[in-house]
Amino acid sequence: MDLKLKIWRQKSASERGAFVDYELHDISPDSSFLEMLDVLNEELIGTGEEPVVFDHDCREGICGTCGMYINGRPHGPDDLITVCQLHMRKFNDGDTIVIEPWRARAFPVIKDLMVDRSAFDKLIQESGYVSVNTGNAPDANSIPVEKEKADLSMDAATCIGCGACVAACKNASAMLFVSAKVSHLALLPQGRVEAKRRASNMVAKMDALGFGNCTNTGACEAECPKGIKLTNISRLNREYFKASLF
Numbered sequence: 497m498d499l500k501l502k503i504w505r506q507k508s509a510s511e512r513g514a515f516v517d518y519e520l521h522d523i524s525p526d527s528s529f530l531e532m533l534d535v536l537n538e539e540l541i542g543t544g545e546e547p548v549v550f551d552h553d554c555r556e557g558i559c560g561t562c563g564m565y566i567n568g569r570p571h572g573p574d575d576l577i578t579v580c581q582l583h584m585r586k587f588n589d590g591d592t593i594v595i596e597p598w599r600a601r602a603f604p605v606i607k608d609l610m611v612d613r614s615a616f617d618k619l620i621q622e623s624g625y626v627s628v629n630t631g632n633a634p635d636a637n638s639i640p641v642e643k644e645k646a647d648l649s650m651d652a653a654t655c656i657g658c659g660a661c662v663a664a665c666k667n668a669s670a671m672l673f674v675s676a677k678v679s680h681l682a683l684l685p686q687g688r689v690e691a692k693r694r695a696s697n698m699v700a701k702m703d704a705l706g707f708g709n710c711t712n713t714g715a716c717e718a719e720c721p722k723g724i725k726l727t728n729i730s731r732l733n734r735e736y737f738k739a740s741l742f
Contacts, residue, residue, distance in 0.1 A: 504596040525585040549608040560656030570660035600668035622701040652680035661716035667708025672716040675732035692739035
């Protein structure tokens with residue numbers, strides 16, 4: 497495959513960035529998107545140019561590290577996958593591919609396609625802890641959990657914190673991320689002790705960090721690689737309302 501790439505290059509958060517054009521030839525349609533970028537960087541290094549900086553780690557769709565806009569969509573033109581799981585067969589020979597970083601005030605660009613997502617870490621810190629008794633591991637059946645709630649909790653816990661929900665939202669809201677973290681604990685008995693404090697603290701921190709408000713357009717759910725549901729936002733709103741009453 498022969499491809500034309502338009503990649504956002506930006507030396508630092510304090511400098512202006514711009515799109516730079518590149519051309520690649522003989523790219524295998526079976527290679528992943530990140531492998532294609534690896535080929536580009538090898539060519540750039542070979543000619544003495546600076547390689548394109550982008551986040552990556554496990555390359556198995558687990559860690560949530562990789563994340564970028566590809567032709568106007570977070571994680572590219574496929575559903576329920578991260579960038580590292582996107583393969584070049586999703587594109588056509590001769591295509592022009594536009595690649596840029598997440599766009600959100602809370603995710604400032606570090607360099608090129610890499611952004612600072614430490615705001616998510618700060619939100620997690622505000623979620624607090626879960627009260628448990630120390631000592632030997634309790635028997636599995638000592639704290640009964642309804643299967644429906646257990647399933648919903650596990651579904652919410654699949655969030656990998658990639659930031660696609662923020663990037664997809666017109667207001668750069670982190671509501672889907674926060675609601676997933678609140679929901680997977682709020683649904684379990686172990687998480688109820690700190691539930692009120694968790695919801696109110698995380699929402700307050702989300703506002704302080706500069707994330708926008710949710711308008712329920714659903715773009716976050718549509719682009720989430722793990723399929724986190726909007727119903728979690730409804731649960732977060734209920735948890736926050738209950739916390740405000742007490």
